[in-house]
Amino acid sequence: MRYPTVLVIGGSGFVGSSLVAQLSNAGHRVIVPTRRRERAKHLITLPTVDVIETNVHDDASLRALLQEADAVINLVGILHSRSGDPYGPDFARAHVELPKRIVAACAAGGVSRYLHMSALGADANGPSMYQRSKAAGEVAARSEPSLHTTVFRPSVIFGAKDHFLNMFASMQKIFPVIPLGSAEAKFQPIHVEDVARAFVNALACEQTIGNTYELAGPTVYTLRELVHLAGLYVGYPRPIIALPPSLARLQAMLLEYAPFGPVMSRDNLASMQVDNVAKGPIAPELDVVPASLEAIAPHYLSGNFPRARYDDYRTRAHR
Numbered sequence: 080m081r082y083p084t085v086l087v088i089g090g091s092g093f094v095g096s097s098l099v100a101q102l103s104n105a106g107h108r109v110i111v112p113t114r115r116r117e118r119a120k121h122l123i124t125l126p127t128v129d130v131i132e133t134n135v136h137d138d139a140s141l142r143a144l145l146q147e148a149d150a151v152i153n154l155v156g157i158l159h160s161r162s163g164d165p166y167g168p169d170f171a172r173a174h175v176e177l178p179k180r181i182v183a184a185c186a187a188g189g190v191s192r193y194l195h196m197s198a199l200g201a202d203a204n205g206p207s208m209y210q211r212s213k214a215a216g217e218v219a220a221r222s223e224p225s226l227h228t229t230v231f232r233p234s235v236i237f238g239a240k241d242h243f244l245n246m247f248a249s250m251q252k253i254f255p256v257i258p259l260g261s262a263e264a265k266f267q268p269i270h271v272e273d274v275a276r277a278f279v280n281a282l283a284c285e286q287t288i289g290n291t292y293e294l295a296g297p298t299v300y301t302l303r304e305l306v307h308l309a310g311l312y313v314g315y316p317r318p319i320i321a322l323p324p325s326l327a328r329l330q331a332m333l334l335e336y337a338p339f340g341p342v343m344s345r346d347n348l349a350s351m352q353v354d355n356v357a358k359g360p361i362a363p364e365l366d367v368v369p370a371s372l373e374a375i376a377p378h379y380l381s382g383n384f385p386r387a388r389y390d391d392y393r394t395r396a397h398r
Contacts (some may be wrong), residue, residue, distance in 0.1 A: 081283040082150035082192055084108040088135050088181065089154030091119035093240050094196070098152065098275040103127045105279060112144055136177060141184040150192035152278060153181055153220075159341045160208060170212035178219035186223040194278055195220040199232045199267075199293055200353050207349035217291070229287045231277060233294040234355050237372060238271030239379040244309045246342070248380050251310035251317045258320045260327025260343075262303040264351035267295035270370045277365045286364045295357035296369045302351070308372070312380035 083106075090099045090111035102109045103125045112133045113119040119130045133140045135155075145151070155177055160169035178195065185193055197220075201213035217230055237244050250257060277294055281287040300308075303319055310316040322330060327348060334343040361367050 080106060082107070084110065084147055084149045085282070086110045086112070086144055086148035086151045087154065088112060088151065088177075089156070089196070090152075091122060091130075092154060093238065093242070094236060094271055094274055095154050096121065096240075097238070097271045098154070098278055099128060100125060101272075101275045101279045110144060110148060112140075136172070136180065138180060138184065141180055142188060145184050145188040145190050148188075148190055150194070150282060151181060151185055151190060152194040152196075152282075153178060154196045156196060156198065156213075158209065158347065159335075159344050160212075160346070163208065165203075166208035166212035166215070170208055174212040174216040175219055178216050179222065182220060182223040182226055182228075186225050191225065191227050192282070193220065193226045193228045194281060195228060195230045197230050197232045197291075199234045199295065199355050199357065200350060201232060202353070205350070206352045207346045209346055209350050210353070227288040229281050229289070230291040231274070231281075231294055232291060233274050234267040234269055234296070234357065236271050236274055237268045237376060241271070243268075244305065244312075244376055244380060247306045247309040248313035248315075251306075251313060251315040254317065256318045256320055257306060257310075258322050258326070258330060259303060259306060260322045260324075260330055260348055261351035262301065262306075262319065262321035264302045265299050265354035265356050266302065266305060267299050267356045268305070268372050269294050269296040270372075270375055273367050273369045277361070277367050280366045281364075284364055290362075292362055292365060293357040293359075294361060294367075294369075297371055298373075299356050300372075308376065309380060312377040314381060 085102055085107050087099055089095050091113050099109050099122055109128045111119055111122055111130045112135050116132045122128050123130050155173050157173045160167035197217050198213045200210050202210050203214040205211050221228055235243050274294055306319055331343045331345045331348045335341045
């Protein structure tokens with residue numbers, strides 16, 4: 080097997096949990112670093128997975144992790160940051176500085192394969208700090224010529240533990256109407272298992288080296304349509320009121336200060352000025368036929384179907 084041991088940075092998160100499980104099922108040994116082992120306890124039972132408590136933002140810790148790795152996958156990403164120009168310090172740390180550290184450690188340690196998670200819409204001149212930082216992260220990912228790098232740009236990702244459809248479904252359980260900014264913004268959601276499969280299939284495929292791949296599902300939706308579907312599937316479809324730009328910005332500003340952390344931000348709103356839609360189908364060498372949102376989302380949002388319980392068991396088993 081090529082790349083028998085894979086270091087997955089960000090492996091305990093939403094996408095990482097699916098990816099780590101698929102890598103393990105394919106026979107790879109997987110190393111998952113985490114700041115708190117408790118956050119990755121759901122991965123510990125997988126037979127070929129080692130969870131290591133460490134700080135990946137520390138160069139010495141990174142070098143130690145790479146001593147046992149044949150390839151590195153970086154999934155780290157955040158949606159919110161303090162302000163800055165061209166992007167805030169939190170985006171800089173997660174999206175730009177960390178990739179720089181990773182590729183430098185790979186080059187120093189002789190690790191030649193690197194897979195990097197970016198985002199659809201990444202653009203150095205994009206309207207949001209998020210998009211600009213993701214573009215800078217791609218530059219960082221390619222900054223070491225000795226690395227065989229592949230970059231992925233997914234659209235919004237859905238699945239049983241997502242923070243997108245689940246958020247809108249939860250809101251419609253509580254509120255009688257949903258005021259919505261950027262209601263006509265377009266997205267092309269892709270299932271988390273399909274994103275993970277693209278990474279696994281690309282890992283040993285030489286054809287993917289040096290390429291950037293857009294990952295998107297089969298259907299384009301407006302944000303209004305996605306919010307409606309989330310409410311419909313959860314059993315609480317609410318009226319949706321599209322907000323004008325000034326009120327949308329005010330709403331986003333208020334949601335930045337939600338009690339349990341930002342729900343929406345003005346920077347998120349800025350990102351939606353650009354449609355989150357792929358230029359074409361997923362590249363054939365990735366061997367991914369994306370699942371439709373309508374085939375999967377009703378099961379995990381409603382919880383009422385027999386398949387929903389099966390999906391829940393699979394999620395808990397990370398299969």
